[in-house]
Amino acid sequence: MTQVQTEFKLGSMRCRNRVWVASGTFGYGDECLDLVDVNKIGAIVTKSLSMKPRDGNPPPRVVETTGGMINSIGLANIGVDRFLEEKAPFLKTLDTAVIVNIAASTIEEYRAVLERIEAAECCHAYEINVSCPNVKEGGLSFGTNVRMTAEITRELRPLTGKPIIIKLTPNVTSVSEFARAVEDEGADAVSLINTLVGMSVDVKTRRPKISTTTGGLSGPAIKPVALAKVYETVKSVSIPVIGIGGITSVNDALEFLITGAEVVEIGTANYINPNVAVEIAEGIELFCREQNIENAADIIGTLQTDQTISVVKSWM
C-alpha cells in the first residue's frame, strides 16, 4: 500500500498528523528535546500564556488519584514578554505547527495577549483557554457561562486570520451548547475537554491534598467522560472537534477519531512518556496501513451506533 495520508489542515494551518500535545503538558516545547523529535508531533500547544508572568499556586499542586491526577498549577507561566523573547525564536525554527494557548482574567487581556503574539508572527493558530476565572464576575469561570464564552470568541475573531480554537470546559450541563455558540461567532474549531473539577483529602491531616482544595482532574480516569462530551459535540457542530482527555494509547486515540474528533491532544500521558504523541501518531499510521485506509481522515466519525435503540430509552 502507498503512503498513508495523515495530514490535517485547519484554515491556514497544516499539521503533519492528527496527534497534538495538549496545553500545560508539554511546557513550551523546548524542555524534552532529548526525549522527543518534536517535529514528528502534529502540533505543539503551548502552556497557557497570560499577559504578565504568573507564579501559580502554592504547593502542593498535584496529587495522583485512581487512573488520574488532580492539578492546581494556577496557570503558572512566563508571560508574553518572556515567551516572545525566550521561547518564540526556538518554536519558529521547528518544522511543526505551533499553537499558542491563551489564558486571561479579563476579555481585554485575552485581546491583548493575542494581539502581541499575532504581531510577533510566531505561531500557526490560537487555542483559547476559557476555563479561567473572570475577575470581573467574582472569579466565576468564563467557560461555564455561554454568553461570556461567545463574547470572547467574538472579540478575538477579528484580530487574526489564523485559526482560533476554543477549548471548552466539561464542567457544564451541555457542552454542545457552548460549542454551537462559539461556532456561531466564527471559531474555527473547538477542543475538549479541559479538566474536570476534582478533589482529594488527606485523611491524616484532614487537609485537601492540593492547596486550592479543588483542582483539575485529568488522565485515563476521565477518558469516558471526554469521549461522551466529544460525541455530544460532534453531533451538534460542523466545525472540527479536537478530542482531549485521558488518551494514553493508540487505541484511546482511535476511539476519539472513530467518535468524530478530527484531531486528538495528548495531555497527562506526556508526563509519563513525552514521546507518546509521536508513538500514537505512528500507531495510527500503522492501523491505517493494516486496515488499508489511505487517509487517516477516513477513520473519523465512523462510529456505528444502533439506531434501533431510541433516544428516550436512556441509559439510566
Next chain:
Amino acid sequence: MTQVQTEFKLGSMRCRNRVWVASGTFGYGDECLDLVDVNKIGAIVTKSLSMKPRDGNPPPRVVETTGGMINSIGLANIGVDRFLEEKAPFLKTLDTAVIVNIAASTIEEYRAVLERIEAAECCHAYEINVSCPNVKEGGLSFGTNVRMTAEITRELRPLTGKPIIIKLTPNVTSVSEFARAVEDEGADAVSLINTLVGMSVDVKTRRPKISTTTGGLSGPAIKPVALAKVYETVKSVSIPVIGIGGITSVNDALEFLITGAEVVEIGTANYINPNVAVEIAEGIELFCREQNIENAADIIGTLQTDQTISVVKSWM
C-alpha cells in the same frame, strides 16, 4: 474508651451507622445474604423502582474503564407490584433501615410509586432518582433541569412524613443550585453523585461498548469529581448531604465525611465485595476509637482548608 457512637438520624429514620449501600448496586437486599450480614449496613437503598416492571436495555450493558465502569442498565427493575409482593416482606424483617429509590418518566409516575410504597409501609425513607429521562420533554433528564427537579420534590413532599432524599446528577454546571432548590422545597437530604455520562468505543468493531452508546460512569475513577461536588454542596445547603462516588475503602469514606457528607453510600465496590459497606462501617468505628472520637458525627465537615488562598486564585 467507651463505645463509639455511630448512629445517624434523618427525621423518623434511624440508621445504625453512616454507611449505606447505593441504589442499583445491592439489588433488593436479598441477593447476597450468604456474603453479608445486611443488618450491619447503615441502610439499604433499593434498586430504582418504577411503576411497571422494566426489562432494561439490550446488552452489552456494562464495560470496565480505567478505575471505573460504564453501565447502561436502563432501570431494569421488577416494578412496584412484584416489589411489594416478593421483596417488601423480607425487607420488613430486617433490623436495618430500608430506603426505596424511585425512578419514573413522568411526575405522575413518581407520585404513584411513592403513594403505593407509602401505603404498604415497607420502608423508612425515599430516595428520588431524578436522573431519568422525562418523556414529556423529549427524554431530557429531569435532573439536569432545576425547575423540574424542584417540582418533583414539591409534588412528593406532601405525600409522606418520611424523609425524602433527592439524588442529584453530577452532569450539571452547578450541582449546589439543584441542592438549594430541593432544600427550598422541603427535601430532607440530598445524595450525590449519580453516575457521570461516559462512553467507550470498541476500535475493532467501531461500535460503542454499550448498546446505548453513552452510559453512566462509576467507580474509583470518579471519586475526585464526587468529592468536589459534595464539597460544593455542603457549603450551600444546611440539610444533610450524602456522599456517593467511587468509595471502595475506609479512607475513601473518611474523605467524604471530613469534607462534610453526613453519610456515604457505597456503589460499584459492592460488585467486588458485597460486604464492603460493613467493613467500611467497622473501619470508621476503628478510626474513631484510635483517634479518641466519641461520635462519628465529630468527623463530619472537619476539613481544614487554607483560608489565605483566595477564591479568585482558581486552580486552573
Next chain:
Amino acid sequence: MKIELLPVVKCEQLTATVFALHLRSSYISDIIQPGQFINIKVQTGNYPLLRRPFSVARTHRDVITIIFDIVGEGTRILSEKRPGDTVDVLGPLGHSFTLPSAGTRPVLVAGGLGMAPMPLLTQNLKANGFSNIETFLGARSKQFLVDYELTNVKYATDDGSAGHHGTVISLLDEWLENNSHNELSIYACGPNPMLRGLQELLRVYSLSGEISLECVMACGIGICQGCPVESVNSTGRYRLVCNEGPVFDIHSVMIQ
C-alpha cells in the same frame, strides 16, 4: 457462595497464551458443579477494578483448576501467579449443566477456550457412570487446541492443521449424519458464532442441548443487572447470564 483468599498451588502454561491455574479450596472443590464459575479479583487495589469470571475446569481433592487465555490485563496478571501467592475468589456461582438421564450419550462440543468447563463435566459424567462420552473440540488452528483431561476427542481446526478441516460445528454435523440421534445429551461452550451455528444445527436435527454462555459481567451475583441475554418465551425479555445461567437450554436464548 463465599469470598475466600485461595493459595496458589501451581500456574501451569499449556500453550503460548493458555494457562491452568490450580488453587486450593476444599469449600469450592466439595460443592462445585460442572458449568459453574468463580469470580476472581486478580490483584488487590482498584486495577483492574472488577472481578473476572472463569469456569472451574476440574477438581482434584481440595484443588480447583481454571484454564484461561491471556486476552487482557486481568488474565495477564493471573498468568504471573506463583505458589505462595493468594487469589481473591468469589464462588461458586451460577447454574450448572444438568446431568443426563441414565442411558443417554453425552456429547461435549467446545470451541477454543470454551473447553474450560468440559474437563469437570467429563469428570462428573464418568463419576456418574457415563463411559460413552463423545467430545468435539475446535479451534482456529492446531496450536490453539487445548485438550486438557478430555475424553474421546475429535478435533476440528479452521485451517485444517489438525483433525477435521472446518469448524467444530461442521464436524459435529458430519458425525450426526452418520450416527444415531437417539438419546443424545449435548453440552456446548464456545464463542457466540459457534453457539449460534450449533443452535441452528440442533434445530435442523430437532435436538435439544445445553450451552454455557459468556458475557461481560460486573458482579456475577445478580445485583447489577449487567449481564442480560435475550430469552425466548420467558416472562421478562431478558435473563441474567450470571445467576440464571451461565448454562441455558440452547433453544431458550437468542445468542447475540
Next chain:
Amino acid sequence: MKIELLPVVKCEQLTATVFALHLRSSYISDIIQPGQFINIKVQTGNYPLLRRPFSVARTHRDVITIIFDIVGEGTRILSEKRPGDTVDVLGPLGHSFTLPSAGTRPVLVAGGLGMAPMPLLTQNLKANGFSNIETFLGARSKQFLVDYELTNVKYATDDGSAGHHGTVISLLDEWLENNSHNELSIYACGPNPMLRGLQELLRVYSLSGEISLECVMACGIGICQGCPVESVNSTGRYRLVCNEGPVFDIHSVMIQ
C-alpha cells in the same frame, strides 16, 4: 536524560519495609551525579499512573541502585521485582550536590530514607579524595536506621534505641558545639521538619549547606509546573524541585 527499560539485577530487602533495587544501565551509571534522581514507571498500564522519583543511591560498574521504603502501591510493586523483570526508567534527572572545594570537610546529614542519595555522594567524595567524611544518620528507632555503604556514621534515634537519644539535628548540634566550624561542607536530605530544623541550626551557626528536597511530582522534567518550592530572593516566587532542584542551597528555599 533518556527513557530505558532496565533489567532488574537484584531486589534486596534491607529492613522490614526498605529495599535496595539494583538495575543495569551503563548509560545512567556513567553520568549520574550524587543527588540526581530517576523517575520510574513501576509497571505497564495506567496504574499507578505517574512515574515515581527515586535518588540513585550508588553505582557499581553498570549497575545502579535505588533504596526505597514501601509507602504505597508504587513502592510495593517495585519491591516485588525479580531478576528477569525490567523496569521503565527516565533519567538521570535534576541537579546534583556541588562537590566541596579541596580542603573542606564533608558533613552528611540524613533522616530516615533521606539517606538514599548519601552512599553515591560518599562514593563520589572518596573518589575525589575526601577521606574525612562525617555522616549523621537519624531515624525514629533502631529498626528504621538504614546504614548502607555510609562512612563514619554517628546515629541518632528519636526513642534512643540506638546512638544518640534525640533527633539527628540535635546530634549535629552537639557535634558542632564541640568541633571547628571551619571549612565544613554540609549536605542533607530527609523529611521537611528535619530540614527546617537544620536550616535554623545552620542559621544560628552561620553555616551554609545543600539539601535535597522531596515533593510530589507529576513529570519530573519541568513540563507540568507541579513541584514548586517557595524561594528566597529569586525573580519568581517559586522554583521547580524537579529541574531547578532537587538540590538547593539550604538558605535559598522556604521549607514547607
